[in-house]
Amino acid sequence: MKRSARPEQSRGEHIQARKSLGQNFLTDRNIARKIVAALDLNKGDCVLEIGPGEGALSRLILQQPGVKLSAIEIDNRAVELLNRTIPQERFPQFRLTEGDALKLNWADIPGPDKNESQFKLVGNIPYYITGPLLFRALEHAEVLDRAVIMMQREVAKRIVASPRSKDYGILTVATALRGRAKMLFDVAPGCFVPRPNVRSAVVLFDFSQPPLCPPQQYTTVKQLVDAAFNQRRKMLSNALERYINARCKVTVRELTNNQPELEAVLKKRAEELSPGDFIDLDRQLSAAAKEGRHACGD
Numbered sequence: 033m034k035r036s037a038r039p040e041q042s043r044g045e046h047i048q049a050r051k052s053l054g055q056n057f058l059t060d061r062n063i064a065r066k067i068v069a070a071l072d073l074n075k076g077d078c079v080l081e082i083g084p085g086e087g088a089l090s091r092l093i094l095q096q097p098g099v100k101l102s103a104i105e106i107d108n109r110a111v112e113l114l115n116r117t118i119p120q121e122r123f124p125q126f127r128l129t130e131g132d133a134l135k136l137n138w139a140d141i142p143g144p145d146k147n148e149s150q151f152k153l154v155g156n157i158p159y160y161i162t163g164p165l166l167f168r169a170l171e172h173a174e175v176l177d178r179a180v181i182m183m184q185r186e187v188a189k190r191i192v193a194s195p196r197s198k199d200y201g202i203l204t205v206a207t208a209l210r211g212r213a214k215m216l217f218d219v220a221p222g223c224f225v226p227r228p229n230v231r232s233a234v235v236l237f238d239f240s241q242p243p244l245c246p247p248q249q250y251t252t253v254k255q256l257v258d259a260a261f262n263q264r265r266k267m268l269s270n271a272l273e274r275y276i277n278a279r280c281k282v283t284v285r286e287l288t289n290n291q292p293e294l295e296a297v298l299k300k301r302a303e304e305l306s307p308g309d310f311i312d313l314d315r316q317l318s319a320a321a322k323e324g325r326h327a328c329g330d
């Protein structure tokens with residue numbers, strides 16, 4: 033009987049972990065299985081993995097029939113190990129790109145390309161790139177079906193926080209604008225080598241439903257959310273003063289003249305607004321900016 037190609041374990045081969053690259057390799061097979069199960073892989077699925085390292089997740093993903101995997105890894109030692117232990121000739125469904133996942137254009141990565149309308153994202157990602165990487169993923173929400181990401185527990189708590197809590201912020205609102213997030217499970221430091229100093233958690237992002245925020249509005253709402261949380265302790269009328277000036281060419285006082293509802297919103301602080309409230313506020317600011325342009329004869 034012909035043996036099907038299964039990616040080999042790295043046969044005890046390891047690379048020396050580099051702190052500067054956030055390398056804490058997942059050694060707990062059960063956790064790795066749970067992460068891959070959360071991807072809900074089906075034949076024909078295409079997965080993009082960020083930072084495969086020694087391949088703890090990649091090898092399990094490649095065992096799923098009919099699934100394609102693309103991965104971006106910054107460390108050339110890990111790339112060399114993966115190319116040797118998961119060779120391209122035997123695993124044509126695996127594409128590995130050496131580079132920085134924050135800089136490479138994901139649309140250029142073989143796999144999640146023009147031929148693939150949707151892909152799934154996975155990663156046990158270094159803590160120091162979690163924020164930028166998640167914002168990058170949110171920008172790609174239209175082509176993402178779901179993402180399963182291991183991150184520092186503190187960051188995971190911010191993603192699923194409720195309004196008016198201290199964890200509620202830009203990450204929470206940006207995520208809610210694009211999809212739905214759910215904290216799946218915690219992961220103890222002992223599940224990694226070397227042990228990280230923090231607790232980790234796995235978060236599932238579901239982008240399969242229509243988003244709360246229309247895609248064409250996301251960029252402006254995100255800018256508004258950034259400006260609002262930049263000074264989260266202040267009333268929005270103060271925190272957004274300069275932003276509103278620049279965007280609408282009016283002062284806050286002029287903007288809220290005869291607009292009691294808008295005035296009431298701007299008396300709140302950023303953490304009191306739901307993601308839907310930010311979308312509404314953005315619409316009102318867009319309308320005011322348009323009016324301002326007409327008034328100026330633009």
Ligand code: SAM
Nearest residue numbers: 053056057058083084085105106107132133156
């Ligand atoms: N996925 C592996 C695992 O679960 O064992 C490795 C996880 S380790 C926490 C993070 C991996 O991301 C490392 O292999 C590291 O080299 C890689 N990495 C760090 N920064 C990166 C970046 N900007 N782009 C791509 N990979 C990166």
